[in-house]
Amino acid sequence: MELIEAIILSVLAASTPLLLAATGELVTERSGVLNLGVEGMMIVGAACGFGGAWLTGSIIVGALCGMVAGTLMSLLFAGMALGLAVNQVATGLSLTIFGIGLSGLIGAGFVGERITPAPHLYIPFITNIPLIGRILFGEDGFVYLSLALIAAVWWFLYRTRAGLIMRACGDNHVSAHALGYPVLRIRMYAVMFGGACAGLAGAYLPLAYTPFFIPGMTAGRGWIALALTVFASWRPGRLVIGAYLFGAVTILQLHAQGAGIGIPSQFMSSLPYLATVIVLVLLSRARTGGSTAPAALGTVFVPDR
């Protein structure tokens, strides 16, 4: 029983950065913009988040620094991809490469330093309830924040007028434009939200997961978040399931190895991506008349002025 509890706790922690980053990317993509720079925004968020927390001693300041850094990175993307209508795939990829370099530069001053990680929630008696206590009421604040955030995104997308307009921009920017909506401005907000989420996801790593900063510490989590968005077929509910599934696969394969269960670890490591491919195939077969992806995803829009 204790082992199961321990595994679930590890899964929650491992899934949180994926969920945060994918939440941001989901909103970005729902507005019709494909930002492949998640990894770059995350790593810059990690560097700035750690720097902020290290200088001030406050995890909250660190988290805010990470979000601001991610947002600034996304603005760079927005300027290129939206403002100058540059190809989004190329811009996103270069944002990642740029981010990895920049984070090393920012982080050079505090490599080797350490901070006190984000505290875990503790409610007397309730947190002590066997099994569910620590899982439901004993995690760090980011875990709860990530769930609240995706719930808010769901509400925004499906229950607000603004959400509807944003989805319209993602599905058909020409119509949205014709109706008088400022497509580019809406997309910029979505991209900024995506950047802030990616920055926060990156900051989660040095603030709560492994409380130190080392260049390259995101180690591909941004790419997993991108795969996750596709896996979830751009739906918030499935995104939560997917994030925990991806997290569970990573943790369970480690446990399977430790327990001597002979599944090749390389195969297990590739499962999240394999699952994404399978889901894509299933989706395209199940739905006749187009995929579930936002119809205008990744296309450049230049309003006729």
Next chain:
Amino acid sequence: MKKNLLAAAAALLLAGGVTSSAIAADKLKVGFIYLGPVGDLGWTYQHELARQAVVKEFGDKIETTFLENVPEGPDAERAVEQLVRAGNKLIFTTSFGYMDPTLKVAKKYPNVHFEHCSGYKRDKNMSTYSARWYQGRYIQGEIAAKMSKAGVLGYIGSFPIPEVVSGINATMIGAQTVNPNIKVKIIWVNSWFDPGKEADAAKALLDQGADIIMQHTDSPAAMQIAGERGKLAFGQDSEMIKFGPKAQLTSILDTWAPYYIERVKAELDGTWKSGDTWGGLETKMFEMAPYTNMPDDVKKTAEDTQAAIAAGKLHPFKCPVVAQDGKDVECKGGDHLADDQILGMNFYVKGIDDKLPGK
């Protein structure tokens, strides 16, 4: 002569050509290629420390350059060549994957000397060097067996390559001298460097009952987890005690400085020769971090073992080495396994209840 002048001029152009040419041309230029960032706190950081030691030792007589974050493969060839064109006469390429690129460039520039870390291909102007880290692993195994209450060790592996496998085997052989029934749980993270995954692996091992964490990956994440959980761990490549002041038992420290200084000196004296150096504790090719967080008698045992290995009285792979299937491994090195057998180790020793991936 004319060619040299041209080369020097080209080098200056490439280097930006700022300083006065007369002085710059007299200095020996030494180049370094690094796999990671110099701030990785592990592998690359230790090479960088050695470079700094070289600079301190020779001062004005040399000029060093390093390129960091150079990926293994074709990019490396370009990076090495760039250093050659910039006038470096001695170039250290510090990762296994630079082997073929280094060799290619070495064939092209016979007048430049190359030093490649941890590979096996050599040439007239290309040496190799590495350290017998398995010696340190043996000592760690002994300490681990003495310190473990559960009798279960947790081992985080990067990739199942001979260097890592020989480390696991040396650990187990060392541990078995203390506790013949010692168990080890092994998790491969399939990465040299992924702090999050290393931390997850450490958590999984501890959750499954291991109480000592050993690692063959580069970040201090596992050390930190062990510290948080009040368990013990060994560092890797560099001093990690900062990340687990109450957790680190010791750490294998890559100390390349003596070798680098020796080779640069040879180059300055004109006595540089190609060769293969596989040094251990006896030549201080690596060192053990201070033995901490353990009782005095364990510390004493560790120090004695270290001294015995350094003096050549004890070999971690002393025959008979029994493989997992219960059969003795052929003893090709007299009373211990031959170097080739260690460098190509692809089996687990008896006592490891796990399957070597790909076997």
